[in-house]
Amino acid sequence: MGNAENVSKATASRMPAYLRYLKGEAGKGVGYVSSSAIATALGVSAVGVRKDLALVSSLPGKPRLGFEVVRLIEDIEKFLGYHRWANAVIIGAGGLGRAILAYEGFENYGIHVIAAFDASPAKVGSVGGKPVYPMDRLADIAARHLVKTAILTVPRGAAQEACDAAIAAGITAILNFAPVYLNVPDGVTVQYEDLAVSLAALCGAGTEDR
Amino acid sequence: MGNAENVSKATASRMPAYLRYLKGEAGKGVGYVSSSAIATALGVSAVGVRKDLALVSSLPGKPRLGFEVVRLIEDIEKFLGYHRWANAVIIGAGGLGRAILAYEGFENYGIHVIAAFDASPAKVGSVGGKPVYPMDRLADIAARHLVKTAILTVPRGAAQEACDAAIAAGITAILNFAPVYLNVPDGVTVQYEDLAVSLAALCGAGTEDR
DNA sequence: TAGATTGTTAATCGATTAACAATC
DNA sequence: TAGATTGTTAATCGATTAACAATC
Numbered sequence: 001m002g003n004a005e006n007v008s009k010a011t012a013s014r015m016p017a018y019l020r021y022l023k024g025e026a027g028k029g030v031g032y033v034s035s036s037a038i039a040t041a042l043g044v045s046a047v048g049v050r051k052d053l054a055l056v057s058s059l060p061g062k063p064r065l066g067f068e069v070v071r072l073i074e075d076i077e078k079f080l081g082y083h084r085w086a087n088a089v090i091i092g093a094g095g096l097g098r099a100i101l102a103y104e105g106f107e108n109y110g111i112h113v114i115a116a117f118d119a120s121p122a123k124v125g126s127v128g129g130k131p132v133y134p135m136d137r138l139a140d141i142a143a144r145h146l147v148k149t150a151i152l153t154v155p156r157g158a159a160q161e162a163c164d165a166a167i168a169a170g171i172t173a174i175l176n177f178a179p180v181y182l183n184v185p186d187g188v189t190v191q192y193e194d195l196a197v198s199l200a201a202l203c204g205a206g207t208e209d210r
Numbered sequence: 211m212g213n214a215e216n217v218s219k220a221t222a223s224r225m226p227a228y229l230r231y232l233k234g235e236a237g238k239g240v241g242y243v244s245s246s247a248i249a250t251a252l253g254v255s256a257v258g259v260r261k262d263l264a265l266v267s268s269l270p271g272k273p274r275l276g277f278e279v280v281r282l283i284e285d286i287e288k289f290l291g292y293h294r295w296a297n298a299v300i301i302g303a304g305g306l307g308r309a310i311l312a313y314e315g316f317e318n319y320g321i322h323v324i325a326a327f328d329a330s331p332a333k334v335g336s337v338g339g340k341p342v343y344p345m346d347r348l349a350d351i352a353a354r355h356l357v358k359t360a361i362l363t364v365p366r367g368a369a370q371e372a373c374d375a376a377i378a379a380g381i382t383a384i385l386n387f388a389p390v391y392l393n394v395p396d397g398v399t400v401q402y403e404d405l406a407v408s409l410a411a412l413c414g415a416g417t418e419d420r
Numbered sequence: 421t422a423g424a425t426t427g428t429t430a431a432t433c434g435a436t437t438a439a440c441a442a443t444c
Numbered sequence: 445t446a447g448a449t450t451g452t453t454a455a456t457c458g459a460t461t462a463a464c465a466a467t468c
Binding site for chain 3: 008010011045047048051062063064065
């Protein structure tokens with residue numbers, strides 16, 4: 001138990017779902033939860049849940065009771081690395097960028113979204129108490145706050161240019177909401193967050209799968 | 211080739227990335243692309259790419275040349291089911307909901323986002339030419355437009371209630387942006403789009419993986 | 421032709437499932 | 445105790461990688 005080193009990628013990818021469910025149970029005041037309860041709620045197998053949890057939990061589950069909810073939440077959060085903090089910026093202060101800038105949920109996950117940047121002077125100002133700067137301030141501010149992560153919410157036509165600017169400013173991880181492929185050098189990670197793809201996959205899932 | 215029935219889930223999950231890359235190449239006027247070019251661009255193995263493409267492409271790749279870009283794009287789009295159309299609604303017309311309502315990218319993927327709904331009368335009106343209705347119109351409008359998919363962009367505290375309302379209105383697929391677990395009956399699919407989790411995973415990826 | 425690239429068969433690898441003994 | 449639940453070992457399953465013959 002708690003041997004968090006050799007955790008497979010498949011197991012790690014399920015942790016956020018466990019965490020979401022467990023937090024819901026904790027909110028209802030549930031003290032212990034069994035692997036089979038988690039399994040049926042999430043639509044997976046109970047033995048799979050036990051194997052996953054065995055790898056990250058600091059305490060084994062108790063026969064007849066199951067796993068202690070609050071303990072498990074702590075263990076999963078620790079595993080996911082939410083104890084470390086990181087700063088991030090938003091590039092593109094349109095509707096989506098501003099919505100994310102105002103989003104309150106990041107702080108719970110160890111992320112400070114410190115500012116947004118936009119090429120248009122008209123967008124400069126602040127949103128929800130957080131500043132929106134012109135693009136030419138990006139390199140300066142990113143360096144000063146050790147920002148390595150950017151959320152890209154610019155129109156598709158501006159995405160590659162914004163991406164290049166981010167990389168020039170020292171960004172090494174990009175969460176890209178623009179539905180275009182980004183050309184990046186080695187050492188830079190891009191994660192694509194294509195809403196249309198997510199939605200299309202979801203629409204398909206209902207009809208074809210079962 | 212083109213035997214799109216027995217495509218593994220792993221293969222299907224890579225198709226959007228192929229499509230993104232290929233569209234970028236097509237935009238540059240590239241006519242043919244090799245499996246190894248795709249592989250290096252996407253950071254995967256070339257033989258894996260060939261295996262994936264063999265399952266969805268209607269035409270085999272040509273030795274010395276590679277795959278025809280425009281043909282491959284059509285094949286992947288067809289595989290992903292982007293030829294079928296579906297209507298969707300947004301529930302929650304806050305910043306994120308309004309941004310998604312105004313988002314132009316869905317139409318390319320066979321999805322019509324026809325309207326948004328909000329519990330607050332103050333939000334009713336229109337955004338980017340699309341209507342925002344009060345929540346009590348949901349069942350009526352969803353039924354009339356055969357809407358089976360909802361995008362949930364309400365605050366976390368309102369998520370379960372909004373989810374229940376959606377299900378009561380006949381929704382069977384939910385793309386949930388609220389960072390909470392949703393309790394749904396059998397036959398309803400929930401996909402979690404947790405920005406904070408995505409971002410946290412991205413931040414972690416840069417440091418721990420290599 | 422020579423060379424680059426393809427598709428396929430076999431081997432390896434990893435993850436899931438099944439079976440079962442251990443525990444409170 | 446009896447029963448529910450756990451953790452683990454072995455077996456199955458699926459996906460990736462390696463090797464190589466086929467093709468333009």
